[in-house]
Amino acid sequence: MATSTIVIHRKVEIISPTRQRVTGIVEVLLGVLIFLFSRRAEPGMVARFVMTPGGLDRGAAPDWIVPAYATLLVLAILAVGLGLVQIFRGFGRWMNLVLSVVVALFVFAFLTWATAGKSLNLVGMLSAAVLLGVPIILGAFSGVLSERAGVVNIAIEGMMLMAAMVGALVGSVTKNMWIGLLAAVLSSMLLALIHGVLSIHYKINQIISGTVINIFSTGLTSFLSAKFLQTYQQLNNPPIFPRIPIPLLADIPVIGPLFFNTNLFVYIMLIALIVIQVALFSTRWGLRLRAVGEHPKAADTLGINVFATRYMAVLLSGLMAGIGGAFFTLGSVGRFDEMMTAGKGFIGLAAMIFGNWTPLGAFGAGLLFGFADSIATKLTILGTGIPTQFMAMSPYIVTMIVLAGVVGRGQMPAADGTPYEKE
Amino acid sequence: MSENKPKQDAGKVFLEEVTGQSEEAQRLKGWRKTGRTLVVPLLAIFTGLVFGAIFIVVTSEDVYAAFRVSFGTGMAAVWKTIIQSYQALFTGALGDPARIVAAFQSGNPLEIRRAVNPILESLVNATPYIFAGLAVALGFRSGLFNIGVEGQLFMGAAAATAVGIFVKGLPQIIHAPLAFLAGALGGALWGFIPGWLKAKTGAHEVINTIMMNWIAFRLTEWLLSGPLTRPGSGGLPISPIIEKSAEIPQFFPPPIRFHLGFFIALAFAYAVHWLLFKTTWGFDLRTVGANPNAAKYAGMNITKNIVLAMTLSGALAGMAGANQILAVNRSMALGLSPGYGFDSIALALLGNSTPMGVVLASLLFGALRNGATRMELLYIPNDIISIIQALILAFVAAPAIIRTIYRIRVPKEAEEAVFTGSWGGGSK
Numbered sequence: 001m002a003t004s005t006i007v008i009h010r011k012v013e014i015i016s017p018t019r020q021r022v023t024g025i026v027e028v029l030l031g032v033l034i035f036l037f038s039r040r041a042e043p044g045m046v047a048r049f050v051m052t053p054g055g056l057d058r059g060a061a062p063d064w065i066v067p068a069y070a071t072l073l074v075l076a077i078l079a080v081g082l083g084l085v086q087i088f089r090g091f092g093r094w095m096n097l098v099l100s101v102v103v104a105l106f107v108f109a110f111l112t113w114a115t116a117g118k119s120l121n122l123v124g125m126l127s128a129a130v131l132l133g134v135p136i137i138l139g140a141f142s143g144v145l146s147e148r149a150g151v152v153n154i155a156i157e158g159m160m161l162m163a164a165m166v167g168a169l170v171g172s173v174t175k176n177m178w179i180g181l182l183a184a185v186l187s188s189m190l191l192a193l194i195h196g197v198l199s200i201h202y203k204i205n206q207i208i209s210g211t212v213i214n215i216f217s218t219g220l221t222s223f224l225s226a227k228f229l230q231t232y233q234q235l236n237n238p239p240i241f242p243r244i245p246i247p248l249l250a251d252i253p254v255i256g257p258l259f260f261n262t263n264l265f266v267y268i269m270l271i272a273l274i275v276i277q278v279a280l281f282s283t284r285w286g287l288r289l290r291a292v293g294e295h296p297k298a299a300d301t302l303g304i305n306v307f308a309t310r311y312m313a314v315l316l317s318g319l320m321a322g323i324g325g326a327f328f329t330l331g332s333v334g335r336f337d338e339m340m341t342a343g344k345g346f347i348g349l350a351a352m353i354f355g356n357w358t359p360l361g362a363f364g365a366g367l368l369f370g371f372a373d374s375i376a377t378k379l380t381i382l383g384t385g386i387p388t389q390f391m392a393m394s395p396y397i398v399t400m401i402v403l404a405g406v407v408g409r410g411q412m413p414a415a416d417g418t419p420y421e422k423e
Numbered sequence: 424m425s426e427n428k429p430k431q432d433a434g435k436v437f438l439e440e441v442t443g444q445s446e447e448a449q450r451l452k453g454w455r456k457t458g459r460t461l462v463v464p465l466l467a468i469f470t471g472l473v474f475g476a477i478f479i480v481v482t483s484e485d486v487y488a489a490f491r492v493s494f495g496t497g498m499a500a501v502w503k504t505i506i507q508s509y510q511a512l513f514t515g516a517l518g519d520p521a522r523i524v525a526a527f528q529s530g531n532p533l534e535i536r537r538a539v540n541p542i543l544e545s546l547v548n549a550t551p552y553i554f555a556g557l558a559v560a561l562g563f564r565s566g567l568f569n570i571g572v573e574g575q576l577f578m579g580a581a582a583a584t585a586v587g588i589f590v591k592g593l594p595q596i597i598h599a600p601l602a603f604l605a606g607a608l609g610g611a612l613w614g615f616i617p618g619w620l621k622a623k624t625g626a627h628e629v630i631n632t633i634m635m636n637w638i639a640f641r642l643t644e645w646l647l648s649g650p651l652t653r654p655g656s657g658g659l660p661i662s663p664i665i666e667k668s669a670e671i672p673q674f675f676p677p678p679i680r681f682h683l684g685f686f687i688a689l690a691f692a693y694a695v696h697w698l699l700f701k702t703t704w705g706f707d708l709r710t711v712g713a714n715p716n717a718a719k720y721a722g723m724n725i726t727k728n729i730v731l732a733m734t735l736s737g738a739l740a741g742m743a744g745a746n747q748i749l750a751v752n753r754s755m756a757l758g759l760s761p762g763y764g765f766d767s768i769a770l771a772l773l774g775n776s777t778p779m780g781v782v783l784a785s786l787l788f789g790a791l792r793n794g795a796t797r798m799e800l801l802y803i804p805n806d807i808i809s810i811i812q813a814l815i816l817a818f819v820a821a822p823a824i825i826r827t828i829y830r831i832r833v834p835k836e837a838e839e840a841v842f843t844g845s846w847g848g849g850s851k
Contacts, residue, residue, distance in 0.1 A: 202821040219809025226804035389645035396634040403626040
C-alpha cells in the first residue's frame, strides 16, 4: 500500500525574538505577582495541605505543612529568575515547557497564599479537579478525533447533553447503568451521524451543522425533561457507577486516590488517552485519518476513502462525547437537569485547541481546566475575596491567548472545516 | 454527490459585484426569481412544522391511551392532538380571529387591544430576533461567522442596565437613547475583540466568539451578584429596576408590552440594508465576504473591514440585549435570553442574509415563540419550538434535503449564501 508513504509536511516553528521577550516578561510579571502575594502573608504563617481525600483510607499520606512567607519568596525569585533568563538568553525549544513550569509555580504560590493560616485538602481538590476534568477531556478527545479528519465539531456540547439525558432515562427505566451507558453512547453517535450526513454528504457548513445539533439537542432534552423526567421521578433516578479501587495502584499516595480509586469514567478516560494517542500517531489507521484531515485530495489520490474515513472519525467523536455526557448523569450526579452540561462541551473544544489537537495535550489542558474549576469552588470556602466567576473564566481567556499566538500558535489540521468534493 | 451544490465562480461573482450586473439581472427576472428563492425556505418551515407535529404526537400520553382502546380511536386522537396543538400555536401567536372580529364590532377599545394582544406580543417577541438576526446576517455578508451573538447580547444588556441604573436625573428623551447606545457599545466591544484578533493574528472568529460568549456569561453573573446586584435580593443574580427615564416606552398600559423598540429594530433593518447595498462601505464589506482575494487585488483594506464588520455585528447584538432590558424586562437577570444567539444563525440563513429576509424570519420565530406559550396549556413544553427551529435551520442550510423530499429540480445558478471557508481560513 502506497498510503504509508504520505509525509505530512509541517512548518518548522521558528520562535521569534518578540515572542521570546513577551514570554519572558510574562514570567517576570508572574514572579512579581507572587512577590505581592508574599507581602500579604505574615512571617511564621503556615499553609497546611491535607493529603488524604475525605472518606478514603487508601493511599493516605501525611499532611504537608508549608511556611507561607518563605515559600512565596523562593517561588517569586525562581519565577523572576527564569523570566530574566528567558528575556536575555532564551530557552529555545524549551520555552513553552519553562513557561508552564512558571505557571505551575504561580498556581502553587496562589494556593499557598490563599491557604496561609488555614488548611486545604489538596488531594481532595485535585481529585475534584480530575472528576471535573472528565467530561472536558472526553469532549476534547471527541474534538480531536473529528477535527483530525477535517470535520469541525462544535456539537460536542449538544451530543453530551443528549447522552446525559438518554443515559439517565434508560438507566432509570432498566435500572441498569451499563444499558444506560450504552444507550447514551448510541444517542450521541446518532447525533454524530446526523452531523456527518449534513456536513460530509450534504456539505453544509460544519459550524451550521454543529449549531443545528446544539439547538436540536437543547430543545429535545429540555422538552423531554419538562414533559416526563420532572413529572415522573422514577424516570430520572438512574443507578450510578460505583468507585472501583484498583488493587495495589490505589494505595500509592496522592496518585492512587486521584486516578486509581475512582469511577469507571476516569479509567475509560485514561485508556482512551493511550489508545487514541497511539492510534493517531503510530498506526497506519491514524496516519490515514490525519492525511484526510490535512490534504483530502492527496489522500484520495492514494486510495483512501475520504468520505468513509470522515464518517468513521465523526462517529468515534460521537462515541467519546457520549461517554463524556453519560458521566454527568451516570457517573456523578445521578439525575438529569436541563442544560446540565453548562458549557463543558465548549470548554472541551477549548482544551482541544489548547492541547494543539493532540490527545495528550488535550488531556493536560482538560486537567488544567478542571483544576481551574475546582479552585473556583474552593475559593469561596477559603474566602480570598476573588470572585469565583473570574476563576471560571480563565480557561476561555487562556484559550484565546493561545489562539492569538502569544504563547505559540497551535497547528490545526489544514483541511479542518472544509467539505471534500470528489472530482 | 458533487451536483448537490454548484460551485460558485468567485471571479464571476466579483465581476458581477463590480458592474452591478447581477442585481440588475435579479430585478429583471422579478417574480419568478422571488418565487424560486422563497420555495426552499417555505418548504423548510412547512417540513419543520410537520416534524414538530410528529414529535408532539409521539410524546403524547393521550395518543398512547387511545391506541390501547382501538386503532380507530388512536388515529382520531392523533388527528385531534395535532389540530389542538397547532390551533393553540396559531391563536397564541396571532389571536383568536372570532374574538378579534367580535371586539372590532363592539368597538370597545379595551376589548380590541386585548383581542389583538397576541399579535402585538408576537411582535415583542420578534424584536430581539430582528436585532440578533441582523447581527449574524451582517457577519455572513462580510464573510464572518459571528457565533458570539449571545455573549454580545449579554454585554449589551449589562451595559444598558448599568446606564439605566446609575445615571440619574436625565429626561427620558436623552436617558433612554443613551442607555440604548451603551448597550450597542457593550456589544460592539465584545464583537470588536474577536474581529481585531482575527484581523491581527488570524485567530478564527468562531472559536474566539464561543470563548467570548462564556466569558460574557461569567462576567454578567459576577456583575449581577456584585456591582449591579439588587439590594435585598438575597444573593440572587438580578439587577435593580432601571430608572423610569431610561425606559423605551410601551404604547399601551400593561399587560400589553408592545413597545417602540420594534420600530427601532425595523429602522435598523433598513439601515443595515442601506449600509450593505447602497454605500461603498457596504460594497467593500460584501466583496471581502464574497471573495477576499479579489478584494485584496481591488485594493480594499481587509483588516479594516473585518474589524468593522465584527464591531457592527456586535453592536447590533448588543442592541438586542439593550432592547430587552429597556423595553421589556426593565431589570436584568441571567435568564435574559432563551437562546437568541444561536437562533439568530437560523434567522440569518432563513432570510438568506438579507435584512428584509431577517425581518420576515424574525416575525415567524417571534410568532412561534409567542404561540408556544399557549401550547404549554396543553402540556407541550415550549422547547418544542427549539426542535422545530433546529429542523428548519437544517433544511434551509441543506436545500438538497428539501429538494429530495419534494422532488424539486436543482436550479441552474447557485443560491446558497456565501460563507467563510475553512476553520483555519483566516490564518494566512
